[in-house]
Amino acid sequence: MTFENLLTTAENGIMTITINRPDKLNALNKKTVKEIGQAIKNAESDTTVKAIIITGSGQKSFVAGADISEFVGLSIEQGKALAQAGQNVFRSIETCSKPVVAAVNGFALGGGCELSMACHIRIASENVKFGQPEVNLGLIAGYGGTQRLIQYIGKTKATELHMTGDLINAEQALHLGLVNYVVPQDQLIATAVALLEKIKTKSPKAITGVINSVNAYFENNLDGFKAEIEEFGKCFATEDFKEGTTAFIEKRKANFTGK
Numbered sequence: 001m002t003f004e005n006l007l008t009t010a011e012n013g014i015m016t017i018t019i020n021r022p023d024k025l026n027a028l029n030k031k032t033v034k035e036i037g038q039a040i041k042n043a044e045s046d047t048t049v050k051a052i053i054i055t056g057s058g059q060k061s062f063v064a065g066a067d068i069s070e071f072v073g074l075s076i077e078q079g080k081a082l083a084q085a086g087q088n089v090f091r092s093i094e095t096c097s098k099p100v101v102a103a104v105n106g107f108a109l110g111g112g113c114e115l116s117m118a119c120h121i122r123i124a125s126e127n128v129k130f131g132q133p134e135v136n137l138g139l140i141a142g143y144g145g146t147q148r149l150i151q152y153i154g155k156t157k158a159t160e161l162h163m164t165g166d167l168i169n170a171e172q173a174l175h176l177g178l179v180n181y182v183v184p185q186d187q188l189i190a191t192a193v194a195l196l197e198k199i200k201t202k203s204p205k206a207i208t209g210v211i212n213s214v215n216a217y218f219e220n221n222l223d224g225f226k227a228e229i230e231e232f233g234k235c236f237a238t239e240d241f242k243e244g245t246t247a248f249i250e251k252r253k254a255n256f257t258g259k
Contacts, residue, residue: 063108080230086144100118118143128173128182
């Protein structure tokens with residue numbers, strides 16, 4: 001199947017999904033999110049695919065956030081629908097019966113950080129920057145970021161990163177437990193493949209059992225995902241959101257008023 005914003009290849013039972021919008025630093029627009037969902041669905045149904053890698057094109061960015069231009073002018077309900085669609089796709093990655101590794105090759109900001117966290121394992125190149133900077137736009141994370149970051153690094157640090165919008169580098173992410181490995185960029189895909197080759201030698205049913213059981217530990221947090229959708233949607237009715245997105249597009253610093 002041919003995608004507009006993704007490249008997909010399969011070799012030795014490993015499907016590699018590459019977000020391919022390098023001119024936009026692989027930012028996630030609605031079409032790209034939808035295509036990711038379809039690619040995961042295709043991989044699930046393809047019996048020749050045993051494992052999946054998700055990465056970004058180029059050497060600078062995994063996914064540098066969402067396509068903010070699509071956010072402008074949305075109502076509360078439209079904002080909630082946007083969050084729900086993103087959460088549905090990222091949840092399909094998290095619950096995929098086959099192991100999914102994020103090969104994070106550069107900026108993983110906003111939706112990019114959320115996409116990486118939806119994967120079962122994360123391997124980062126040395127130049128990576130992670131962050132949830134949505135507050136700089138008068139927004140909060142909407143694709144599961146408020147929930148998954150807590151799961152990986154704990155409430156205290158996750159709350160700080162969501163509130164400040166600060167970025168962390170690869171070594172900090174490794175120290176905090178957000179990523180499994182940090183490697184030179186030219187070894188990123190090879191490391192992901194080697195890890196998946198090891199996992200492929202195990203029982204596929206057992207691997208699915210691991211995925212389901214690990215996810216079950218956090219099932220009581222699903223109400224948090226619903227709360228995130230509600231709060232994300234509300235942001236679209238604020239003056240701060242309008243100011244944040246306008247400032248982003250105009251490449252200037254936002255002046256928030258709390259309205």
